[in-house]
Amino acid sequence: MSRTDDPYFKSYFNLEVHRLMLQDKPRTEAYQQAIVKNAPFFKDKTVMDIGAGTGILSMFCAQAGAQKVYAVEASAMATPLREIVVANQFMNTITVLEGKAEDIDLPNHAKVDIIVSEWMGFYLLHESMLDSVIAARDKHLAPHGIMMPSHARIWSAPVSMSDYFREKVDFWDNVYGFKMPPLKRLMLRSDKPEVDVIQPEQILSEPTLVAEFDLRWVETEEIKSVSQKRFISATATGSFQGLALWFDCDFRPFVETEWVTCATLSTSPSCPSTHWKQTIIVLPVSTDIEQDEVIGWSLTLTQTEGNARHYAIQLEVLDPAVDEHPTPCGCQMAKCALIKALMEKEEEALN
């Protein structure tokens, strides 16, 4: 029964994960475009690639004319990475450094002009390397330096679950004539999110913003806990069975005097799907929702004590008639609409 966690197949499996990530076109092409579109800025610059892996981003930077790229890789991938650099004739530009980016010392404590990294995890933060990227940025990035990506946002929307998920849950009701209720319950535990592609017809409202980070200045304190309390009107009739989370990233650095938009990487259900898919926090109980009905929830993502790369997820469904709404609130209930109108009037008067 331990066929799942078999280290024998792990190095090979990791190789397949690298292939999956490279073949994830929206991901890899966003970086390629961001670096190529911004090539004039890369020219003769010093770059650090945090979590270089197969070296693809480092090689994009070398192609874009970087003078020096530090490809930092903490895992055993550092060894093949060195060979890949040589195979592609980048020995003079790319230097592979084995270790964690925040622990490494650059020659003469040099600073880098650009940090490039693909550090994003499920729903942005899960198992992400963001803490490590922030620490490395504070140690290695020059004051005028830029981050690629430069901005990141987490989004949420109430959703119904797919038929496929329902089948996976209902499977445990009748297994060769037997019922397995604890395994059905485990499928519905809200602290074990489902990673799946959400179809447009599953989405019950407009996307709502959970958090936004400017990666040049974000502090580790800000990512320790992220929360959202939200009431919103449903745009469709359906079963409210979970909250979908996803993220997008901008490559929009502040170069000299202006923001330069180079590329965007979105993992939204309205964009071509990526290996991150969407993350769905499944609710143990389903609620039928009519179009225009108000849906409310409170969501908290908190770094766990033992492991900063893990987040505990708390999702609570709120009763729009009973629970206090934020001020102002975007929902269509009379009181919220009234407060919103009054506040707008007041603001007008002030102007």
Place this chain on the structure above:
Amino acid sequence: MSRTDDPYFKSYFNLEVHRLMLQDKPRTEAYQQAIVKNAPFFKDKTVMDIGAGTGILSMFCAQAGAQKVYAVEASAMATPLREIVVANQFMNTITVLEGKAEDIDLPNHAKVDIIVSEWMGFYLLHESMLDSVIAARDKHLAPHGIMMPSHARIWSAPVSMSDYFREKVDFWDNVYGFKMPPLKRLMLRSDKPEVDVIQPEQILSEPTLVAEFDLRWVETEEIKSVSQKRFISATATGSFQGLALWFDCDFRPFVETEWVTCATLSTSPSCPSTHWKQTIIVLPVSTDIEQDEVIGWSLTLTQTEGNARHYAIQLEVLDPAVDEHPTPCGCQMAKCALIKALMEKEEEALN
């Protein structure tokens, strides 16, 4: 880059693996058939289910009329398993015992009449629980007791690799214009077997028997190392690129005075595919083979020192013109055909 070994998703992932195994019809239905077909023998018997998991085999035994089933489970599945037993009203028949089967003591050191277990791993032995099953058998099985399954065989055949595999290998030649030779090499390392479904057109000879075990009497010594030296004539023209391994199991216990065939579970490429698929030991170099040409290889599977559940695989391609053939040999080369004919004549003369 550590999205592969994330314990956060592990318990959930294990649940999906249990579903996959239960939905593996050739597997689950072979056990169901073996137990149901043999129900008269299960009637009022004491059974031990080693590695009970979701309890499906224990419940088949209870249905077949067993008087007592010890469902032994070493993992955290023991807790939901207890609840599953209650949910299906088998509290009086099935007792869940948490621990390793070879460590557990039954009340009054009672012996069991039947051991049921789904212990098979990739190519039978990899990550299998066979050592544990043998030790538990020697401790708990009554002298007249039976094993289900009762017999197991490992088979091999030279194969060409699928187009899909070639694509996965060739992928590393051109990744956004870059080459990644060490990752291509890693895909072809012969000690990391490929698990995939072999299509009939990939198979280059008749299947050959690697090993056969009578599970009632096999000793741990016999599974420490398994080897095969074999020359065989190709039944098709193609590229010899790997050796496929698979297994089958018989449920053919010796009941009182006779062998009773209850069911067979085969993971052969000529049977409906299972979650075990086939295991392919990939050769770093491909050899073009004509139909009727003789192919030779030497294969050794050896338990590793540190972990008895892991096997080191050694595969060497032999040159039929140079390397010594076993005596007798099934290949069509003149010398082997002559020796075989002489031996048959001699045997005839003796009779």
